[in-house]
Structures are given as structure tokens and as C-alpha cells.
Amino acid sequence: MPNMTDAERLLREAGALLRGHFLLSSGLHSDTYVEKFELIQHPAITVQLCVGIAERYREAGVQTVAGPTTGGAILAFEVARQLGVRSIIAEPAEGGGREFRRGFRLDPGERVLIVDDVMTTGGAVRHTVEAVEHHGALVLGAGLLVDRSGGKADARTHVWAALTVDAPSVEPQQCPQCAHGLELTKRGTTAH
Numbered sequence: 001m002p003n004m005t006d007a008e009r010l011l012r013e014a015g016a017l018l019r020g021h022f023l024l025s026s027g028l029h030s031d032t033y034v035e036k037f038e039l040i041q042h043p044a045i046t047v048q049l050c051v052g053i054a055e056r057y058r059e060a061g062v063q064t065v066a067g068p069t070t071g072g073a074i075l076a077f078e079v080a081r082q083l084g085v086r087s088i089i090a091e092p093a094e095g096g097g098r099e100f101r102r103g104f105r106l107d108p109g110e111r112v113l114i115v116d117d118v119m120t121t122g123g124a125v126r127h128t129v130e131a132v133e134h135h136g137a138l139v140l141g142a143g144l145l146v147d148r149s150g151g152k153a154d155a156r157t158h159v160w161a162a163l164t165v166d167a168p169s170v171e172p173q174q175c176p177q178c179a180h181g182l183e184l185t186k187r188g189t190t191a192h
């Protein structure tokens with residue numbers, strides 16, 4: 001099972017965990033950027049990180065793994081494969097939140113592990129928790145690759161992450177790196 005250091009090394013090797021001065025899609029700035037698909041495009045590395053999640057919950061009596069689209073669905077499939085259980089996908093619902101479509105069923109009391117890639121505000125995990133509970137099933141927790149909220153996001157369930165980083169997102173006016181005149185990078189591309 002990878003420890004915290006292994007997880008960080010694997011993410012860095014894949015180029016998925018970047019340090020610098022980043023303009024996020026929210027318009028906020030951060031010193032950390034996680035490009036999850038730099039990792040997920042490499043199955044061999046992704047599988048190693050999924051081992052950490054699967055081992056953490058191996059004795060938890062997981063019956064089904066649920067992952068929100070897009071990255072979470074891929075990781076849920078692999079964690080479910082390792083645990084020998086079913087995996088289902090939570091998709092965005094029309095009125096907000098998430099739901100299970102495509103004929104996916106959950107029984108009342110069914111023990112469900114949620115898996116996702118990167119948690120920032122906790123919205124995707126929270127909405128998947130609500131979708132599982134809508135069916136009367138039991139959420140055992142959420143296993144993540146990266147919690148970039150430093151443990152502060154409201155996921156509505158217990159969270160275990162292979163790597164936790166405290167990467168606050170700040171308004172440009174409050175950004176210490178702007179104050180130091182450091183060059184701003186927009187999602188891997190230098191902003192001009």
C-alpha cells in the first residue's frame with residue numbers, strides 16, 4: 001500500500017501535481033495545481049494509487065463502489081476491480097446534484113464506497129453521497145487520490161485521501177505570489 005510519500009512521488013512523476021503560481025478556472029490563484037488526467041492517462045501508475053484506496057477499505061464490507069464522472073468513474077472501476085465488487089457512476093443531474101442513470105440500482109442498506117480523484121470544495125463527493133442516500137444505501141466513506149482542501153472540504157462523509165495537500169485558493173488581490181510579482185500560469189499555459 002503506498003504511503004503518503006509514495007502517493008506524492010507517483011503524482012509528481014506523472015506530472016499531475018504542480019507547484020507554482022496558477023490561475024484556476026474559478027478565477028482564483030493558487031500555489032498548487034493538480035492536473036488529474038496527467039495521472040489517469042497512465043493506467044499503471046493510477047492502479048498503484050488505487051491500491052491505497054482499496055486496501056484502506058478492504059475490511060469495510062464494501063458491496064459497491066460509486067464514482068462521479070469523469071475521473072471518479074474511472075477510479076471507481078479500478079478500486080471495485082481490486083475489491084471484487086460492482087462499480088457504478090454518478091452523473092450530473094439536470095436540476096443540480098448527481099444521480100445514477102443507465103439502469104444502475106442500489107438496494108436499501110447496500111454498503112457503498114465513494115471514490116473520486118481530486119477534492120477541492122467537496123461538491124462532487126457530497127452530491128454522490130446524496131445520490132447514494134437517495135436510494136437508502138449506506139455510505140461507508142470516500143476514498144480519494146488527492147484532498148487539496150487540507151481536510152477542510154465538506155464531503156458529508158468520512159474521507160481518506162492518498163495525498164492531502166493544503167492548497168488554498170485566493171483572490172488575486174490577496175495572492176502572496178502576485179504581491180511578489182511571480183509569473184502567473186493558466187492551467188499549464190503561461191498567461192500573458
Ligand SMILES: [Zn+2]
Nearest residue numbers: 029175177178
Ligand atoms: Zn497570484
